[in-house]
Amino acid sequence: xxxxxxxxxxxxxxxxxxxxxxxxxLACVHCGQCRVANxxxxxxxxxxxxYKTEATPKFEPYFARGKNMILKGLFWGDLELxxxxxxxxxxxTLCGACLEFCHNSHNESVKFKTQDWVDHVNVFESLRADLxxxxxxxxxxxPMNRALVELLNPYERxxxxxxxxxxxxxxxxxxxxxxxxxxLYFVGCTAALTPQIENVAxxxxxxxxxxxxxxxxxxxxxxxxxxxxxxxGDRKAFxxxxxxxxxxxxxxxxxKIITSCAGCYRTLKMDYKDKINDIEILHTxxxxxxxxxxxxxxxxxxxxxxxxxxxxxxxxxxxxxxEPRVILNRISDLIEMKTNRETAMCCxxxxxxxxxxxxxxxxxxxxxxxxxxxxxxxxxxxxxxFCYRNLSDAIDLTNSDIKMIDLTELIxxxxxx
Amino acid sequence: xxxxxKVYEKIEDIVGTxxxxxxxxxxxxxxxxxxxxxxxxxxVVVRPGTSEEVANILSLANETGIKIIPxxxxxxxxxxxxxxxxxxxxxxxxxxxxxxxIDEENLIVTTEAGISWSELCEQLSKVGIGYYTGTxxxxxGFSATIGGGLSNNSVGGGGAAMYGAVxxxxxxxxxxxxxGELIYTGSKANTFCNKPFTRFGLGPDYSxxxxxxxGLHGIKTKASFRLYPIPEYAAYNTYEIRNTSEIKEYVxxxxxxxxxxxxxxxxHDFYYYTRKYAAYLKGVRLVQGWANQKIKGxxxxxxxxxxxxxxxxxxxxxxxxxxxxxxxxELGPSVEEGNLAKWFYNENGRWxxxxxxxxxxxxDTTSCGTCLKCRTNQLPQYVELYEEFNKINSKxxxxxxxxxxxxxxxxxxPNYLDVTGGxxxxxxxxxxALQEELWKDLLTMQIKELGAVHYWMxxxxxxxxxxSGALTEEYYNFMVTIKKALDPNGVMSPGKFYLTENYNMVK
Numbered sequence: 004x005x006x007x008x009x010x011x012x013x014x015x016x017x018x019x020x021x022x023x024x025x026x027x028x029l030a031c032v033h034c035g036q037c038r039v040a041n042x043x044x045x046x047x048x049x050x051x052x053x054y055k056t057e058a059t060p061k062f063e064p065y066f067a068r069g070k071n072m073i074l075k076g077l078f079w080g081d082l083e084l085x086x087x088x089x090x091x092x093x094x095x096t097l098c099g100a101c102l103e104f105c106h107n108s109h110n111e112s113v114k115f116k117t118q119d120w121v122d123h124v125n126v127f128e129s130l131r132a133d134l135x136x137x138x139x140x141x142x143x144x145x146p147m148n149r150a151l152v153e154l155l156n157p158y159e160r161x162x163x164x165x166x167x168x169x170x171x172x173x174x175x176x177x178x179x180x181x182x183x184x185x186x187l188y189f190v191g192c193t194a195a196l197t198p199q200i201e202n203v204a205x206x207x208x209x210x211x212x213x214x215x216x217x218x219x220x221x222x223x224x225x226x227x228x229x230x231x232x233x234x235x236g237d238r239k240a241f242x243x244x245x246x247x248x249x250x251x252x253x254x255x256x257x258x259k260i261i262t263s264c265a266g267c268y269r270t271l272k273m274d275y276k277d278k279i280n281d282i283e284i285l286h287t288x289x290x291x292x293x294x295x296x297x298x299x300x301x302x303x304x305x306x307x308x309x310x311x312x313x314x315x316x317x318x319x320x321x322x323x324x325x326e327p328r329v330i331l332n333r334i335s336d337l338i339e340m341k342t343n344r345e346t347a348m349c350c351x352x353x354x355x356x357x358x359x360x361x362x363x364x365x366x367x368x369x370x371x372x373x374x375x376x377x378x379x380x381x382x383x384x385x386x387x388x389f390c391y392r393n394l395s396d397a398i399d400l401t402n403s404d405i406k407m408i409d410l411t412e413l414i415x416x417x418x419x420x
Numbered sequence: 421x422x423x424x425x426k427v428y429e430k431i432e433d434i435v436g437t438x439x440x441x442x443x444x445x446x447x448x449x450x451x452x453x454x455x456x457x458x459x460x461x462x463x464v465v466v467r468p469g470t471s472e473e474v475a476n477i478l479s480l481a482n483e484t485g486i487k488i489i490p491x492x493x494x495x496x497x498x499x500x501x502x503x504x505x506x507x508x509x510x511x512x513x514x515x516x517x518x519x520x521x522i523d524e525e526n527l528i529v530t531t532e533a534g535i536s537w538s539e540l541c542e543q544l545s546k547v548g549i550g551y552y553t554g555t556x557x558x559x560x561g562f563s564a565t566i567g568g569g570l571s572n573n574s575v576g577g578g579g580a581a582m583y584g585a586v587x588x589x590x591x592x593x594x595x596x597x598x599x600g601e602l603i604y605t606g607s608k609a610n611t612f613c614n615k616p617f618t619r620f621g622l623g624p625d626y627s628x629x630x631x632x633x634x635g636l637h638g639i640k641t642k643a644s645f646r647l648y649p650i651p652e653y654a655a656y657n658t659y660e661i662r663n664t665s666e667i668k669e670y671v672x673x674x675x676x677x678x679x680x681x682x683x684x685x686x687x688h689d690f691y692y693y694t695r696k697y698a699a700y701l702k703g704v705r706l707v708q709g710w711a712n713q714k715i716k717g718x719x720x721x722x723x724x725x726x727x728x729x730x731x732x733x734x735x736x737x738x739x740x741x742x743x744x745x746x747x748x749x750e751l752g753p754s755v756e757e758g759n760l761a762k763w764f765y766n767e768n769g770r771w772x773x774x775x776x777x778x779x780x781x782x783x784d785t786t787s788c789g790t791c792l793k794c795r796t797n798q799l800p801q802y803v804e805l806y807e808e809f810n811k812i813n814s815k816x817x818x819x820x821x822x823x824x825x826x827x828x829x830x831x832x833x834p835n836y837l838d839v840t841g842g843x844x845x846x847x848x849x850x851x852x853a854l855q856e857e858l859w860k861d862l863l864t865m866q867i868k869e870l871g872a873v874h875y876w877m878x879x880x881x882x883x884x885x886x887x888s889g890a891l892t893e894e895y896y897n898f899m900v901t902i903k904k905a906l907d908p909n910g911v912m913s914p915g916k917f918y919l920t921e922n923y924n925m926v927k
Contacts (some may be wrong), residue, residue: 029784029847033454035495035563038514041542042562044768048542059437061515062446062465063494069449075456076448079849088445112755120783132803412920 014164017084020132020238027122028129030079031071037101038066046346050104053095055348056366064091067101067123074130080256089139090322092130094363096356097234098315098349099124124320129137131236140236141359142372148237151244155226156192163223165190165371168201174212179219185219187257189271191264195390199395200388206411207263207287211300213418214294218261221251229314230270230316241274249278258410263287263411265314265387266353269321286317288386288410292326295333295414301331305413310333310380312394313347314387327386327410334417338378348374352393368397375405381407424463424509427484431466431509434476439467439515450491450510451502454560454730456786456847457855458499459877462489462510469515471594471602471641477511478639479600481911488598488911490635492568493536495560497789497842500572500634500878504915513567516641524548527647528591528618533567533640537586540566550650555723555833559840567640573632573875575793575832576840578764581687582649584723584833585875587631592616594642595630598907605630606644616644629902634877635913637906651725653732654688656761657740659748662717666695669718670800676720676746678796681835685738689764690722692829694803700826707763709756720748721761788859790825790842790881792872799829801870804837809862816858821846825862856880864888882917901926 015022040050049055051066063069069090076082102123134140139147150159168190171175179187188211194203211218226247232240252260260282262268272284295302309331317323324344331337342348351357351367371394375383383398383405385391395407424442441447448793451461468474481488487508491501502510516534523529524547531540537557544551558564559576568574570593575585592606603609605627608616618629630637646649661676663669675693680687693701693729695718722765724739726732732926743750751758755767794802810817810824817823829839843862847853863884866872885891891899903919904910910920 017812026783032785032787033452033494033559035493036560038493038563039517039536039539040562041536041538043542060441060467062441062467062512063449064446068494069446072449073445074453075452075847076445082445082448085445087443091443092447112767113706114708115706117783268517 004050014078014080017137018133020129020136021074021077021126022123024126024129025078027120028071028126030117030121031068033068033072035068036104037068037126040104046342046344047104048341048346049348050100050387051366052098052351052364053369055370056363058360058363058366059094065094067105068242070095070127073131074126077130080363084134084137084139087137088133089141092127092134093141093235093355094360095127095354096315096349096351096367097124097127099319100346101350103345104119105321108310109344128234128236131234135236141355143359144235144355146270147358148232148235148240151227151229151232152240154242156196157227157231158192158196160196162225163197165192165225166222168195168204168218169222171201171205171288172208176208177219178222180221180224180251181256182219183256184217184219184378185258186216187252187255187260188218188220189228189260189262189264189267190220190225191262191267191388193266193392194264195225197388197392200391201389202409203263203388206409206415208410210291210415210418213415214298216294224251226251228267228270229274230266231355231358233270233274234353235359245275246395247276249275250280251367252279257282259283259285261285261287261290263386263409265317266389269316272321284384286323286326288326289323290331291414295330298375302414302417305334305417305420307335307382308338308380309382309384309413310338310340310375310378311343312340312350312375312390313344314385314390315347315349315353317386318347319345327384330410330414331384334413335382338380340374341372350390350393352389357393364393365397365400368393369401372401372403372405376403380405382406382413384410384413385410386410423484424451424507427486428464430480431464431477434480435466435468435473439469440583441465450494452880453494453496453499453501455499455788456495456849457788457845457852457859458502460503461506462503462508464509465512466509467512467515467557471516471596474511474513474639475596475600475602476642477509478596478598478911479669481509482599482909485909486911486913487756489913490567490571490639492534492565492571493560493563495558495564496568496572496877496878497787497791498874498876498880500916501568504879508861511639513639514565516530519543520642522547523615526614527551528644529553529647530615530616530642530644531566532785533570533643535563536563536565537561537569544647545650551566551647552579552606552650553586553645554589554648555579555586557586558697566643570640570643571633571635575875576791576830579613579688579840581689581831582833588833589646590627590631591618591646592644593630593640595629595638596641597638598912600628602641608644614736632875632877634882634916636903636916636919646736647725651727653722653726653729654765656721657743658721658751658759658761659743659756660715660717660718660719660751661746661748662720662863663795667800667803668805669695672746672748673718673720674797674799675873676743677799677831677837677906678835679742680722680739681796681831683738684735685735686724687739687831688723688725690831691760691764693719697826697828707755707758707760710758713751713758715720715751715758719758719760721759721764723761723765753787762783771876772792784843784846786847788843788855789872789876790859790862790866791838791840791876792866792874793836794839794870794872796835796837798870799837799839802827805865805869813858816854820851820854820858860884860887879916879918886918897926
C-alpha cells in the first residue's frame with residue numbers, strides 16, 4: 004500500500020468519506036450520555052444496545068463516545084486507520100439510539116442546536132468506508148459484499164432462487180420488468196431467499212391482491228438494494244448494485260416502490276435520494292395504513308395481545324413510528340415495550356453485526372426478547388425481515404414463550420377472518 | 421511503557437483477558453475527558469469486576485511502580501479521569517455497577533461505585549414507594565458514576581438546593597487503598613455493625629479523606645447513601661429580574677437567593693441566568709417561542725416539592741411571597757412564555773441541564789470547566805470578574821473563534837451557590853497552549869481575587885491552586901504527608917496537585 008504521510012492533506016485523503024461529515028464528526032463533547040443514561044421521563048432506559056450486552060469487554064469504543072474519540076485521533080493524526088479500529092467501529096449496528104439521546108434531543112419545548120449537526124450514523128458509516136478502502140474490512144463481511152456484486156444478493160445464492168416463493172401463491176404476480184405496472188413490490192433479499200421468512204413476501208402480495216392493488220415484482224432480476232454494503236463500508240459494491248437498480252427502475256417506468264423490508268426501505272428512501280427522481284418509496288406499512296383506512300370494514304380484530312419492535316431503519320432512520328401502530332391497534336391489543344419508538348432498543352441484526360459479530364448480535368436480540376416478554380404479549384411483531392430473523396433466533400435459543408410474526412401476516416389474518 | 425507491558429499479563433491474571441486492553445485505539449479513547457485541551461494516553465485500560473480485583477491491581481502497582489488512574493463515567497471537566505502525561509493504567513470502574521442493598525427501613529442504599537447516577541435513581545424509583553438520592557448526582561449524572569461524583573464532591577444534578585453536594589448524603593465507603601488493602605469507612609468500619617448508616621462514631625471522619633479526593637487517596641469501590649422518597653407534589657415558577665442597571669439586577673437576584681436560602685424554606689432547585697445568558701438563550705432560540713417574549717433582563721426560577729398538597733402550598737406561598745417582595749416579573753405559566761422551571765421539572769425530569777449547553781456554541785467545541793462554589797452574597801463580584809476576564813482577554817478570545825467565559829448559577833444546600841461554567845473553544849489543537857493559558861488565567865483570577873472554592877480538581881485546578889499560592893506551606897505539607905502515608909510509592913493519580921513530585925518535602 005502506498006504510504007500517505009501524516010500531513011493535513013494526507014489525513015484528509017485517507018479520511019475522504021469522513022471528511023464529508025467533518026462537522027458532525029467533531030460535534031461530540033465527550034459527555035458520555037450515550038452509554039447508559041436512564042431518563043424515564045423521555046422513555047430512555049439505557050442508550051447503547053451494544054453496551055447493554057456482555058458480549059464485548061465494553062471499553063469506551065463499544066459505545067459512541069469512544070468511537071468519537073477515535074475519530075478525533077484520526078483527524079488529528081494521532082491514530083492511523085487500522086484493523087484494530089475496524090474491529091471496534093464495526094461492532095455497532097448503527098441503530099442510532101445514541102443520536103437520539105445526544106445532547107438530550109428529546110425536548111418538546113427546548114431545541115438544542117446540536118440536533119442540527121450531530122449525525123452518528125452517517126459519521127460511523129463514513130469511517131467504515133474509509134477503513135474498508137484502506138484495506139481493513141471485517142473479514143466475515145467480505146464474501147457477502149462480493150456476492151452482492153457477483154450474484155446480486157448478499158446470501159451467496161443463485162438469484163434465480165428469488166422466485167421460489169412466488170410458486171406458493173395461487174394468483175399471478177406480474178413481472179414488473181416485463182409488464183407495465185406503476186407499483187413495484189421490492190421484495191428484498193432476506194424475504195426472497197430465506198425459507199423461514201418468505202412468508203413476508205407471500206403475505207405482502209396476498210394483501211396487495213386482496214386489496215386489488217395493481218403491482219409487480221422483479222423476481223429473479225431483483226438486485227439487492229445494497230444496504231449491507233453501505234453499512235459495512237463497501238461503497239464500491241453499493242454503487243454498483245445501486246446503479247443496476249436505478250437503471251431497472253427507470254426502464255420499467257414504475258412510479259412507486261413499496262417494500263416490506265425496513266433495510267431496503269431506508270436504503271431506497273434515504274441513500275438513493277440523489278439517484279432516483281419521481282419514484283415514491285413507501286414501506287408496506289405506510290402504503291397499507293392508508294389503504295386500510297379506506298377499507299376499514301375489511302379488517303377484523305384478532306383478539307390477540309401484541310407488542311411491536313421498531314426496526315431502526317424504519318423508525319429512527321426515517322421516522323415511521325405510527326403507521327404500524329395504527330394497524331396493530333386496530334387488529335390487536337398492542338402493548339408497548341418499555342423502550343419504543345425513538346428509544347427502542349435494537350434487535351442486533353443491522354450494520355453488518357449479524358454477519359461480522361454473530362455472538363454480539365444474538366445477545367442484543369436476547370435483550371430485546373426480554374423487553375418483549377415483560378409486556379406479556381403473545382406476539383412480537385416486526386416490519387423487517389432482518390429483525391424478524393434475529394429475534395426469531397433469540398426466541399429459539401432462549402425457548403421463550405412469545406411468537407415472532409411479521410405485521411403482514413397479522414394483516415392478512417385480519418383481512419381473512 | 422516497557423514496565424507497564426511487563427505487568428500486562430499479571431493484570432490479565434487478575435481480571436481475565438477480556439477486560440484488559442493495550443490496543444492503541446482503546447487506550448486513545450481514554451486519553452481525554454470532556455475537554456480536548458488536556459490529554460494523556462494510558463498504556464493499558466482495565467475494567468475490574470470486583471473490589472478485590474481493584475485491590476489486587478493496586479498491590480501489583482506497588483510491586484512494580486506502574487501508575488494508576490481511576491476513572492468513573494469519564495464526564496470529568498478538568499482532566500481528572502485520565503493520566504497526567506502519557507502512560508499508566510486507567511482503571512475503568514463502570515463494570516462495578518450493581519446495587520448491593522436497599523435498606524428501606526433506614527433509607528440507605530449501598531451500591532458499587534461504578535453505577536451511573538441516572539441508573540441508580542431509575543432503579544431506586546421502582547422500589548417500594550419510589551426513592552431517589554435527593555440530589556440526583558452531578559449535572560453529568562446521566563453518565564457520571566457514584567465514585568466519580570464522590571471523588572469530585574460534585575453538585576449539579578436536580579435537588580441540589582435541598583440536598584446539597586453528593587458527598588452530603590454519603591454515610592460510608594468501601595475503599596481500595598493505594599497499597600492494596602480494602603477498608604470500610606463510617607459505621608460499617610465496626611465489624612460488628614452490618615449496616616452502614618452514619619459516617620461518624622469510629623474516630624475521625626475517614627470517609628472525608630476520600631470524598632473530593634479526585635482519586636488521590638484510594639479507589640472507592642462501594643458507597644452508601646441516604647435515600648429519600650420521591651416527592652408526590654411539585655410546583656415551580658420563573659421570573660424576570662429587570663433593571664436599568666445590570667449590576668442592580670445581580671444584586672436583586674442575590675438578595676432573593678439569600679432570602680430563599682436563609683428562610684430555610686425547602687426549595688428543591690433554583691437557578692439564575694444573567695442578562696447576557698438569558699439574551700443568548702433567546703438569541704439561539706433554545707426555548708420554543710421564547711424569542712417572541714419580551715424578556716430583556718435576567719431570569720430566575722425555582723422548583724419546590726411536598727409530600728402533601730398542603731405542605732406544597734405552604735412552601736409555594738412562602739417562596740413566592742419573598743419573590744413578590746422583590747418586585748420582579750412573573751413570567752407566564754407555559755414554557756413558551758418563559759417558564760423554564762416547568763420545562764426543568766415537568767418535561768426534563770429534574771435533571772440538571774447546564775451541560776447540554778456545551779452543544780450550543782458550535783459543532784466543534786470543547787468546554788474547559790471552572791465550576792466553583794461561592795458564598796451567595798459574592799455573586800455580583802463573580803459577574804464582574806467574568807466581565808473583567810472577557811474584557812482583558814478579548815483579543816485572545818477573539819483569536820480563538822469568538823470564545824468567551826460564561827456561567828449559570830444555581831443554589832446549593834445549605835446556603836451557597838454554584839457558579840457553573842467555564843470557557844468554550846473550538847477543538848483546534850493548534851490552539852491548545854493558548855486555550856490552556858486562558859483556562860489557567862480564569863481559574864487564577866477566581867482563586868486569587870475571590871477565594872473561589874472549585875470542585876472538579878482534576879488535573880488543572882489542583883495544579884493552579886498550588887501555582888497560585890492559595891495553599892499555605894503548612895497546608896500543602898499536610899496534604900503531601902497524608903498522600904505519602906497512604907500512597908508511599910506514589911502510584912495513585914500521580915501529578916495531581918504535584919503531590920507525588922513533592923514527596924521529598926516530607927519525611
